[in-house]
Amino acid sequence: MQSSTIPTLPTSLFPQKILLFSSKTQSFPSKSSLLAQSCHLFRPKMASLSGFIVRSQTGTSSSGEKGFSTLSEYMGKGGIDVGDELVVLYDHIQYACKRIAALVASPFNSSLSKQSNFAGGDSGSGRDAPKPLDIVSNEIILSSLKNSGKVAVMASEEDDAPVWINDDGPFVVVTDPLDGSRNIDASIPTGTIFGIYRRLVELDHLPQEEKATLNSLQSGAKLVAAGYVLYSSATILCTSFGSGTHAFTLDHSTGDFIQTHIDIKIPPRGQIYSVNDARYFDWPEGLRQYIDTVRQGKGRYPKKYSARYICSLVADFHRTLLYGGVAMNPRDHLRLVYEANPLSFLVEQAGGRGSDGKSRILSMQPVKLHQRLPLFLGSLEDIKELESYGDVQQKVNPGYEV
Numbered sequence: 564m565q566s567s568t569i570p571t572l573p574t575s576l577f578p579q580k581i582l583l584f585s586s587k588t589q590s591f592p593s594k595s596s597l598l599a600q601s602c603h604l605f606r607p608k609m610a611s612l613s614g615f616i617v618r619s620q621t622g623t624s625s626s627g628e629k630g631f632s633t634l635s636e637y638m639g640k641g642g643i644d645v646g647d648e649l650v651v652l653y654d655h656i657q658y659a660c661k662r663i664a665a666l667v668a669s670p671f672n673s674s675l676s677k678q679s680n681f682a683g684g685d686s687g688s689g690r691d692a693p694k695p696l697d698i699v700s701n702e703i704i705l706s707s708l709k710n711s712g713k714v715a716v717m718a719s720e721e722d723d724a725p726v727w728i729n730d731d732g733p734f735v736v737v738t739d740p741l742d743g744s745r746n747i748d749a750s751i752p753t754g755t756i757f758g759i760y761r762r763l764v765e766l767d768h769l770p771q772e773e774k775a776t777l778n779s780l781q782s783g784a785k786l787v788a789a790g791y792v793l794y795s796s797a798t799i800l801c802t803s804f805g806s807g808t809h810a811f812t813l814d815h816s817t818g819d820f821i822q823t824h825i826d827i828k829i830p831p832r833g834q835i836y837s838v839n840d841a842r843y844f845d846w847p848e849g850l851r852q853y854i855d856t857v858r859q860g861k862g863r864y865p866k867k868y869s870a871r872y873i874c875s876l877v878a879d880f881h882r883t884l885l886y887g888g889v890a891m892n893p894r895d896h897l898r899l900v901y902e903a904n905p906l907s908f909l910v911e912q913a914g915g916r917g918s919d920g921k922s923r924i925l926s927m928q929p930v931k932l933h934q935r936l937p938l939f940l941g942s943l944e945d946i947k948e949l950e951s952y953g954d955v956q957q958k959v960n961p962g963y964e965v
């Protein structure tokens with residue numbers, strides 16, 4: 564096994580904070596449980612994982628059941644044991660996402676992102692001009708994947724074609740490095756999305772470009788793992804290895820992702836729809852009828868629905884996963900390979916459904932890396948009800964300025 568080359572994180576990235584939640588709670592605890600847990604807060608625990616030393620200030624469960632503090636511990640031999648190679652890869656993904664989290668929270672990110680408005684123009688084209696945040700995030704992820712030694716190819720929203728990294732890498736990574744970055748100047752939440760496949764060894768004999776593309780176009784049904792990182796008031800890494808969906812919150816005092824949401828179950832029915840409904844007059848009749856119906860509380864669930872739309876996919880998805888309902892973009896806008904597939908994997912593992920309005924996302928065979936499609940993610944009963952309206956995919960896509 565190749566040894567890891569992750570550098571030590573500068574401590575200044577993670578200023579000391581008092582940790583107020585337990586690694587074993589699914590939601591934030593009551594005052595009394597906080598008191599009970601406080602005896603664990605200052606009992607440092609060291610664990611050695613795949614050559615990494617992690618320090619956690621949280622205690623393990625007092626209920627006697629087996630507990631895991633960090634994502635690396637959860638994945639490792641004492642946890643669900645996903646295998647050393649995937650543990651190493653995740654350590655590098657965590658490191659990359661911590662760097663991106665620091666970047667999006669930095670006072671300097673605004674000047675970086677502004678350069679994207681001038682892409683190709685004079686202001687942004689100088690050799691030393693700052694790069695847009697999504698490009699910087701892409702470079703951060705690529706460098707971490709290279710350092711891991713575990714990745715054959717990375718396919719990213721930011722690159723026209725997949726990047727071949729390492730002939731022996733066991734994994735293929737698809738990613739949208741920083742989704743929602745158009746809102747970054749307003750400090751709106753953003754996110755990284757990723758999916759992980761096994762390298763198709765039967766394609767090893769093909770020319771590099773060809774095998775890079777074919778490895779990246781695997782169907783979502785073959786995902787080994789997927790996840791997203793939400794950069795918001797908390798930095799949350801939510802992931803699945805095919806046995807449930809779990810979320811880990813960045814503890815700024817230690818730099819560890821601590822288990823905070825175990826085995827998330829999306830409610831079978833929610834009361835929230837999430838869509839850019841300024842597009843109402845471009846929608847097909849079926850979608851208008853569906854939204855009109857649930858707004859009035861006249862659907863299969865006789866409650867009036869509420870609307871929530873951040874316009875940042877990871878944030879809208881994260882809320883939907885926790886509260887239920889449906890998050891959608893009915894036009895051909897979001898991407899199958901590195902957005903729809905990983906998020907559908909996560910929502911299915913939580914008991915929900917990912918659909919293009921007609922078919923299950925994970926059953927589709929991608930034909931192009933940047934293939935776009937209508938996307939509906941959410942509670943099982945809500946998505947089924949929406950699909951029953953038949954005509955929910957927006958065909959007109961005139962292009963919108965904001």
Ligand SMILES: O=P(O)(O)OC[C@H]1O[C@](O)(COP(=O)(O)O)[C@@H](O)[C@@H]1O
Binds near residue numbers: 745879894963965
């Ligand atoms: O403009 P719409 O149709 O509301 O789309 C918004 C969606 O587009 C995204 O901004 C992604 O689009 P980009 O990749 O072009 O930035 C998502 O974060 C968001 O959910």
